[in-house]
Amino acid sequence: MKRLVVLGGGESGIGTALLAKAKGFKVFVSDKGKIKETYKNVLIHNEIEWEDQQHTESKILNADVVMKSPGIPDKVALVKQIRELGISIVSEIEFASSFTKATIVGITGSNGKTTTASLTHHILKQELEVGLAGNIGDSFAKQVLENNYPNYVLEISSFQLDDSFHFRPKIAIITNITPDHLDRYDYKFDNYIASKFRIAQRQTKDDFLIYDADDEVITKWLQKHPVQSTLLPFSLTKTIENGAYLDENNIKITIDNNQIIMPTANLALEGNHNIKNAMAASTVAHLLKIRKQTIRESLENFQGVEHRLEHVLKINKVQYINDSKATNVNATYYALESMDAPTIWIVGGQDKGNDYRELFSFVNEKVKAIICLGVDNEKLMDNFAGMVDIIVETQFMSEAVKIAYKIAEAGDNVLLSPACASFDLFENYEDRGRQFKDAVRNL
Structure with a gap:
């Protein structure tokens, strides 16, 4: 035994x-x-x-x-x-996958994994029996034991891929790759990139790799380290023959000369990064022969993910937004990019070797005050003190929200988008997000 x-x-x-x-x-x-x-x-x-x-x-x-x-x-x-x-x-993914013959859609990336996995599952479940697991919901192993679905959508972190050797998803997605968790990869970005690409290492020509063709890290890596799988890129800027691209306000997806067109006008989720998430999810659905009408309706009625640009409440014409899931700089980049009003930004936590420079232009343009919420806020102070009139620090969520409430004027946004891990003050990012929502509701 x-x-x-x-x-x-x-x-x-x-x-x-x-x-x-x-x-x-x-x-x-x-x-x-x-x-x-x-x-x-x-x-x-x-x-x-x-x-x-x-x-x-x-x-x-x-x-x-x-x-x-x-x-x-x-x-x-x-x-x-x-x-x-x-x-x-x-890893659990490696162990459990050897006990199922299901069609597996594996999704990894620095950001957008959870939204893309949830959206993909939301579309597929309209017409297929499908489980959602990995970093999300009930464990994959438990579902293989109890439900034995014929299809699974798995959200997979680099840490789970590090201990996967025979794992082979029929469809793999890499949403994007930006520096994250470098403390676990000897501070070498290449180690982290290689880890993400393990999702495709066992794939054959009968499998598919869907990825962001606008992401230079991914495209350069693929040039040097080709994979066996059929490539289906997606892009906001280029015309893609096999894959998905944006043409004016339509997503066009082509697989084997079979094209479907999805208008972006009524997408439930806002922002360019969510157009990309929608492209990735729709490409999977198109591959698995989901009807066009079903894909379109699903994209329009999807509710989004908790703690990811989640609109909590509007108080005195101020919108409070919970983006606690933004645990790295790139995620916060998307959040600030999508702000269309003066923003009070709550940021900070356990820094994983962050480089905040890519946020500077948004901070200069959109952020009126910064509230640092962490045990050690020195790096944030050094980076941003000269850019905004008000920068304060606290170690309590309730206090952070009260300060924001005092500063905010009608029409402003208050955004929790920490760009850091949560473990210095909170149990996890969910705990941080719930404390934010509780504090807003208690104003």
């Missing part, structure tokens, strides 16, 4: 443990932190051995295979020990 050790008792860990047990593995779950009560109960109910607040090496280093949570970096001593012993480490 093969022994599988799961490091990390979160959503992906518990899902993997359940699937592994059902497939005849002897399973042990170990978490250095506390495992949530709900997850503990699942493990106990299913008679799966577990521990938390410690790692017992004797119970881990005898594994045949280890599934580690994507949040655990490779530089952790225990992970190094496991590798030195030649024990294979896999």
Whole structure:
């Protein structure tokens, strides 16, 4: 009986443990932190051995295979020990994909993953049985065990791809690649790019890679490192023969001389980056033979993703916008780009080696005040102090929102778009976004 050790008792860990047990593995779950009560109960109910607040090496280093949570970096001593012993480490995506014959749409990128995955799933589910998993919703492993859908849309991070070797999505999407998480890639951008491209490494000529042709990082990498799959680029500026492009106010998608046209006028989501997300999702739908009418209606009635440019409330003619999911500079770039009124910007958190220069022109043009919300705001102060009349700092969301309320005038926007990770003051970006919304509702 093969022994599988799961490091990390979160959503992906518990899902993997359940699937592994059902497939005849002897399973042990170990978490250095506390495992949530709900997850503990699942493990106990299913008679799966577990521990938390410690790692017992004797119970881990005898594994045949280890599934580690994507949040655990490779530089952790225990992970190094496991590798030195030649024990294979896999991601949940890698492990679960070997137990399904489903058609998989895998979506990665620095930004736009969640929106593109949610939108793709929203279109496909109108006509297909399809699961949504990966970095989003219930774990992929658990869905493979319980639902066994014939199709899946997976949102996949670079960390999940790092431990994937045989994973081969029928359709892969790379939304864009900008410097992010460089602290996990020895501060080398090329390592991070290579990690994203692992999504296509096992693809064959019968598979498809959909990507942003306006993204120089992606196009240059593809020139040097060609892939086997059929390329379907999308672009806002170029005419694309096979793939999607913008022609005036229409998205035109061509696959094997079969063209569909989608007007952008009634897209539910605003901003150029969302036209790109719509192109990627519609290309998948067109590949999977979803009817044109269904695609169009789905693009028009899609509700968007929580914590992603989410309009919370309008108070005294001031619009409060929650973009807590903007955990890197490029995501905040899209947010500021889409602001069409003077903006009070709440920014800050755990900096991942950010370069704020690409935001300067928007800050000069659109931002009237900056509220820094982090434990260490020195870098933000250094970058932006000369650009705006008001720059203040706080470590409390409620205070940040109160300050914004005082500064804001009718017609302004108050935008939470942190450009940083949330772990210095909050549990995660969801917690940060919910605290923002609560504080706005309590004004």
